Amino acid sequence: MKIAIIVHSLSGNTRKFADSLFNRLTEDGNEVNLTQLETTIPIKGGSVRQKMEISFKNLPGIAEAEVVLYGGPVWAFGASPVIVTAMQKIGSLKGKTVISFGTMGFPLKFMGGNSAIAWMNRTAATLGAKVLPGSICCQMMRNLDAEITAETDRIAKQIK
């Protein structure tokens, strides 16, 4: 299957999750493309609930992809405005399957994680995607690497 992974990551945690997905899905025989988004001016924070002007140096095309995995950190108890803006700018997801993923600081998913995935799922659905359950991994009081390994496995099984 042709898979695009598109990730926003400021300090590397969500990129680590994206790399884990890339490695596993490639091993599974898929053709996988990974893009870490770069903005034209540095964006260090913000909220998806506030209007922000965000533009990109490297928005990928996804015409060929059958599955798109969108990932980003939890910011301000919600989705990263960077990944949500990228989703909107990349545009139509008609005929594609989307799985959202992310990482967060706090150990409990209701402290932003659930809301982030719900926001990304709504955005993907509005753009015409078939949306499969997303995934969030936590840092504090948890083992981020172990969560990434477990969630990578769960996502890879959904794609088969």
Ligand SMILES: Cc1cc2nc3c(=O)[nH]c(=O)nc-3n(C[C@H](O)[C@H](O)[C@H](O)COP(=O)(O)O)c2cc1C
């Ligand atoms: C501006 C900003 C806001 C954040 N807000 C939250 C939050 O509301 N809830 C949470 O659990 N973590 C929050 N975090 C922590 C990040 O979600 C967490 O460190 C994540 O793993 C960072 O991913 P990255 O390394 O891919 O950038 C925030 C971090 C930043 C920089």
